[in-house]
Amino acid sequence: MTRHGTHRAYASRAVVLRLLGIAVVAFCAACDARLREPPGATLSLGELLGGADTLHARAVEPRDFAFPEDHGPHPEFRTEWWYFTGNLTASDGRELGYQLTFFRSALTDSASYDVTNRSGWRARHAYMAHFAVTDGGAGELVAAQKFSRGALGLAGATFSGDTLHVWLEDWNASSTGDDAFPLRLRAEHADIAIDLIVERGKPVVLQGQRGLSRKGAAPGNASYYYSLTRMPTHGSVRTSAGTFSVSGTSWLDREWSTSVLSPGVVGWDWLSLQLNDSTELMMYRLRRADGTVDPFSAATFVDRDGTTRTFAADGFTMIPVDEWRASDGVTYPVAWEVAIPQIGLALDVATPVADQELDLAVRYWEGMVRAHGTRGERIVSGRGYLEMTGYAAPNDGRTR
């Protein structure tokens, strides 16, 4: 059972709404204040997001996933995203990381959306995208964000004729071949840009219970969640240091849901690793307001052949061993000791670039990491991505 996706769902809805509030300071800054609470800490938001919802479909029981169709959007659910991260190496050996995320969020829960004499600007969904590139050589991360409504072709997600197309203005992820893959990822902002071909690689990993990621005791309080954990990637990346021809491995997280977590969680630490023995690891630790780790924290180990083992909170450990301090004193644990005793896995996780904080409308740390350690008798190493949220109060959004 995986929960981190749920939090992203939660976060994405909160972020989209919050940013809407910010974007619409012209309209009202109070809703901004209302939405400015850290994700998970806002009861009203929790109620709003977890409340009775008759219009949106809910994840009640395991479903039969159908690929490639399920790579496409599920607009009957409230929230959905396509979350790409990857570690790349340039031909000159320079190490680069990227993140490209598309969030879709339903704008309304009500049916009053239908109007005649309708403007083309009417939309049911809001989209948000985050784009970041880490230049290991220069030791810096550059990030950008975009927002739009799903109207007039400004943003959207479509799947037709085995072709996936997700875009927010000129940032996009689009199928270039049959059967959805390979995907071409393109994004550009000021000094950073990516143009990458991402192949499917290892088969789909259905997270949780055959892809049903349960969130609580109540039926329907769950999401559908799958991952592509080892996707061969090549193309070009531009940073302020220049344009690099690159190759490497990407990770895609896909999730759609309607309801969210119960309150009490203030943040999470999520980790994905691709180890050099062709296995992958995903684990996350949910932090509660009282400092304890939420019992719904979980981990998934993906073997060489794609078979998975999931672990509950008591089946693994994540211990912070070093921290990085932002200029305003906010600290993130950027080095960890992680272990899953049942499979003999013990790893030291560290990052070559300590400052990979994204100071966007939501402030979080997401960046490339390196892992070294042992699995059973054998020494293993790997690369991956670490995401840490809830350490800094979100900024006020006026990032102008």
Next chain:
Amino acid sequence: MIPVLLRAGARYHLRHRWQLALALLGVALGVAVVVAVDVATASARRAFDLSTEAVSGRATHEIFGGPAGVADSTYVRLRMTAPDAAAIAPVVDRYVRLPDHDGRVLRLLGADPFAEAPFRDFVAAGDASFDMGVLITTRSLVIARSTADALGIQAGDSLHVAFGASITPAVVAGIFDPHDEAGRLALADVALADIATAQELTGSIGTIDRIEVRATGEDAAEAVAALRASLPAGLRMIESEARAGATARLTRAFDTNLTALALVALVFGMFLIYNSVSFSVVQRRPLFGLLRAQGVTTRELFMQIIVEAAVLGAVATLLGLAGGSALGAMLVRLVARTINDLYFSVSVSSVHLAPLTFAKAALLGLGATVAAAVPPALEALRTPPRASLARAALERKASHRAPRLAIGGFAAAAVAALLFLLPSRSIIVGFTGLFVLVLAGALLTPAATILFMRAVRPIASRFGAVGRMSPGGVTSSLSRTAPAIAALAVALSVGIAVTLMIVSFRSGVVRWLEQSLQADIYIAAPDIRAGGNVTLAPRLPEAILALAEVEGVSTYRELSLLLPSPDAVRAGGGATSTDPVRPDGRAISADPVRSGGGAISPDPVRAGGGATSSDLVRMFAFDPFQQHRDAFELLDTDPGTAWRAFDRGAVLISEPLAYRRSLGAGDTLVLPTGRGAAAFAVAGVYRDYASEHGVIFMPRQAYDIWWEDRGVTSLGVFLGEGADATEVLATIRQLPAARGVLARQNRGLREATLEVFDRTFLITGVLRLLALIVAFVGVTGALMALQLERSRDIGVLRALGLTPLQVWSLVTSQTALMGLSAAALAVPLGIAMSWAMVHVINRRSFGWSFDLVLTGAPFAQALGVGIAAAVLAGIYPALRMARLRPARALRDE
């Protein structure tokens, strides 16, 4: 400073409470007038600036399309490809009506919240709770608390929104309380909506009114260039400052007008203060003489006088500030009303007390008071102590000085004339001349008073001993009477001048309306103050022409054009892509005469012309019915030649535009057309008071070629002999193609136009009235103080046997004579000032000309006010003195 001196001063004032109170009143009124005008103008200006910023936001550039606006798809393409350093956002910006709320007009600002963040945040938080999702997915609005309260609606209420002929229900999704003043001001009478809602409510689905651009950072210039290069044909990008500049110019004339009124108030306030203070010093000459005789040094005494004046000034300044702010609050509404009539909707919901106002008031109240005290103080102290006890010496000196002052006065008048006749177009030079003229009047006052009194003496003598004494009394206390007479004369002459100017202008406008309103019925597209975007049904002209009673139809297509600066044209630059067709016309209302909206924008002391960098002008594509051509009074060429040129594609331009750009028949004017810059010959210049910015009439055929637009925004309908306009109007309203149009008969339109004209001058009239009231009170006070001081003289007269009634008539007739002489002086001064206002100030401000019309009413008014003030001022002193026992009056000293 010697305490005993202070005590002596305080004692004196305590014993002469009336004089002290009147001096305080004089100074306080002077300060109050200035503060009131300042407060009113500053508040109006602030509201204006805020709403301008609320609309322009932080945009650095704006993109406009053709008459139809910018297509959604065009925006989306630009959005996808716009450089990162140049954020862009769509805006729908219209005025809508609320039919359920007396047709109240709100500005509907439609924006895309997702693209909006970099542009506006004029609501800095407040209490509100509404679902952004609802705002974006339903037809809903957000309004400010003040607007909601005024409308009596609450969140969740439904509201009918009318635009043109369509009425659409919308829900008030939220109400917010902008927590700061700026937000409150900026958002009063503004309805915010998602861009989808704004499109649906204004029937502009598929198009937006403009695209805002915010280019920031090091790459801003590059980004702007790239964006400009990527613009499809028909779209133009201008710098927001250029547009803000055009808006600012739109109001600069009004602004200058207010400033001028404030200056008039300032000058007048100074006169009042000078009069009050110099009198309070002069009347104590005997005391000063006494003190000096007892060994007080000149220096000590001088300091004493200055300190006293400063204290008086400080107290009066505070009083004046309080009174002035209160008065200003009342004026604010009038000022806002004028702006609304002339330009666009602005709500002045609060009174703004600027630090500068305080500074001005303090400088005036303290500075002018002290400065006014210095000359009489020096004079009093320079004379030997013994002589200063005798008033005769002072008065002799004052009379002797009169001719010299008069020479100065004539010199000043000559300077003023020179300033007026200079071949300059500067408003500032014009105003300087006006003030030099006022100064000339003040300098001439003593000599004029002596002459006047000499002239009336033979007549007055017929009324016996008292009559013989009256004129002499005025002349013999010239040091006191001259400043009072000058103050009254200045106030009266300003009143005369402003009245004459308004009367002249009004008669010019009436004559012009008679000529230009040729059509029997006028029909306009139903677009409230939005101009341009809404056109009439294409079938309407034909349908009307098909009516039996209709003889002919003229069609208009109105546009707003931002003309490139004349310099750029001369430099050969011509119209570049930075000069857009401005079809949104938000800032400019519909042609008042031809479509019934908007307003004439004349104002008396208004200024602000001169060559400007660029001009926002109105252009009409005009297809005139033959008879309609008589509506134009051509100024520099004969109608036949002009209309022949017009028929060959030349344009007619209005007098203000011709004046500002020094254009005449045969010259060339470069216009930014839909197909790029193009040069047009000027067929002629016609008289026009409808717009100070200029109007261009272009032949319809030329417009069709250059703009590729078939739209018509208004019509002039000519009826055959004997047709009943009312009946035809009713028939036209029945036409299916005429649904929702504004239609008016010639007569109604003329009345409506004159009504707007009169309303425009309301503020001026009120300020003039204010000046008169202040003059009245101030001068009454001064004269009263003057007469009170003469108790001893009166005592002597009573002792000599004058009856109380005789004393009363002596005092009253003296003040009446003063009023009369002030009025007499005010007449030539007023005529000279009104001549300058009409031929110098108005011409330079607006570029239009009209003839000075002299009517008797203003003079009679001035005479009445002058004498009434003087007589009223005499009543109390006269009563008091008449009651006084001679012995006691004599002992008083």
